[in-house]
Amino acid sequence: MDYVNGPGRNHLFVPGPVNIPDQVIRAMSRNNEDYRSPAIPALTKVLIEDVKKIFKTTSGTPFLFPTTGTGAWESALTNTLSPGDRIVSFLIGQFSLLWIDQQQRLKFNVDVVESDWGQGANLDILASKIAEDKAHTIKAICIVHNETATGVTNNLATVRKILDHYQHPALFLVDGVSSICALDFRMDEWGVDVALTGSQKALSLPTGLGIVCASPKALEATKTAKSVRVFFDWNDYLKFYKLGTYWPYTPSIQLLYGLRAALDLIFEEGLDNVIARHGRLGKATRLAVEAWGLKNCTQKEECFSDTVTAVIVPSYIDSSEIVRRAWKRYNLSLGLGLNKVAGKVFRIGHLGNLNELQLLGCLAGVEMVLKDVGYPVKLGSGVAAASAFLQNSTPLIPSRI
Numbered sequence: 001m002d003y004v005n006g007p008g009r010n011h012l013f014v015p016g017p018v019n020i021p022d023q024v025i026r027a028m029s030r031n032n033e034d035y036r037s038p039a040i041p042a043l044t045k046v047l048i049e050d051v052k053k054i055f056k057t058t059s060g061t062p063f064l065f066p067t068t069g070t071g072a073w074e075s076a077l078t079n080t081l082s083p084g085d086r087i088v089s090f091l092i093g094q095f096s097l098l099w100i101d102q103q104q105r106l107k108f109n110v111d112v113v114e115s116d117w118g119q120g121a122n123l124d125i126l127a128s129k130i131a132e133d134k135a136h137t138i139k140a141i142c143i144v145h146n147e148t149a150t151g152v153t154n155n156l157a158t159v160r161k162i163l164d165h166y167q168h169p170a171l172f173l174v175d176g177v178s179s180i181c182a183l184d185f186r187m188d189e190w191g192v193d194v195a196l197t198g199s200q201k202a203l204s205l206p207t208g209l210g211i212v213c214a215s216p217k218a219l220e221a222t223k224t225a226k227s228v229r230v231f232f233d234w235n236d237y238l239k240f241y242k243l244g245t246y247w248p249y250t251p252s253i254q255l256l257y258g259l260r261a262a263l264d265l266i267f268e269e270g271l272d273n274v275i276a277r278h279g280r281l282g283k284a285t286r287l288a289v290e291a292w293g294l295k296n297c298t299q300k301e302e303c304f305s306d307t308v309t310a311v312i313v314p315s316y317i318d319s320s321e322i323v324r325r326a327w328k329r330y331n332l333s334l335g336l337g338l339n340k341v342a343g344k345v346f347r348i349g350h351l352g353n354l355n356e357l358q359l360l361g362c363l364a365g366v367e368m369v370l371k372d373v374g375y376p377v378k379l380g381s382g383v384a385a386a387s388a389f390l391q392n393s394t395p396l397i398p399s400r401i
């Protein structure tokens, strides 16, 4: 299988799973332990407190499920809603599509608000639906904060404003899988009722933890929610939280130690510095795309994602060929275009434990691949645009000041 290996490091620029820092890898390199010993509950107790910081909540209750983002979705829905409940959900790309599919399979009555891929969620339509819904038939709003398939970030503060304006009691459920811990996210301030993420994204851990955070209102909703739930039942967790043993079933010991190390790195850098770093990396990537003469899948500046950029290729190029070649020739992993935008876009993930020079390496690789597939790019043009910006904007490394 030496075909899989190449010299040097793989440049992993898919928008998750992302690079795992060495400190996290080392922290996870350990034996199993008895999770009923005092050590694991002590570790978990602090993790649960610390995880609240990345959601920017003091009132929320976090759950660390051994699952992925998809399981976290299911946990958010089944703990708060009953089959037949009307929910408003926004279809703007592959991940919102998959969440809607799950909502429909769980038998909710999904009111889908669709936009062209590359656009953000249509919040004007939300406003009119909420305004009309005097009887409060809408039980929840489900929205993907950052649509990873198209590189679109939605405005969550506006959703909260609309709900507050009409004093509408709908629950506010947010997929923060490719946003939390990388983009500005404020659970308490925006009145989010359930927020969730997956460990393999901005936290830079292996896949396997679905982190769900529930507001007091969401916890209250579990008392009447009739959806069938077993593995993801918050009440099982809460029972063990009360006992101080924390786990209704076996956690991944290694992931818990990994989460500890990942959070330590984030707190050492400072969460707001982490978010600012993603802002720089996103902007540098967009400047490179512009210098190549290519277009971002989203044209609206307010929707630009600082964790992933989807780049539209000219119609004579198959974007999948760019992704294939990048891996085969330059050991660079880029994201494929998914579903409706398959063949039309490739994606550059710029999230997680990643720095400016790593990104420039990726951008240099993209330029070479673009030339390989016949696009008339000037080598160095994107790198020059991105590095001119980064040279001006990169601060000293916070922990080295």
Ligand code: PLP
Pocket (backbone or CB within 6 Å): 016, 068, 069, 070, 071, 095, 144, 146, 147, 148, 149, 175, 176, 177, 178, 198
């Ligand atoms: N939500 C978003 C925004 C995602 O990007 C993804 C995966 O990339 C998911 C949900 C699904 O997460 P998972 O693949 O961990 O189940």
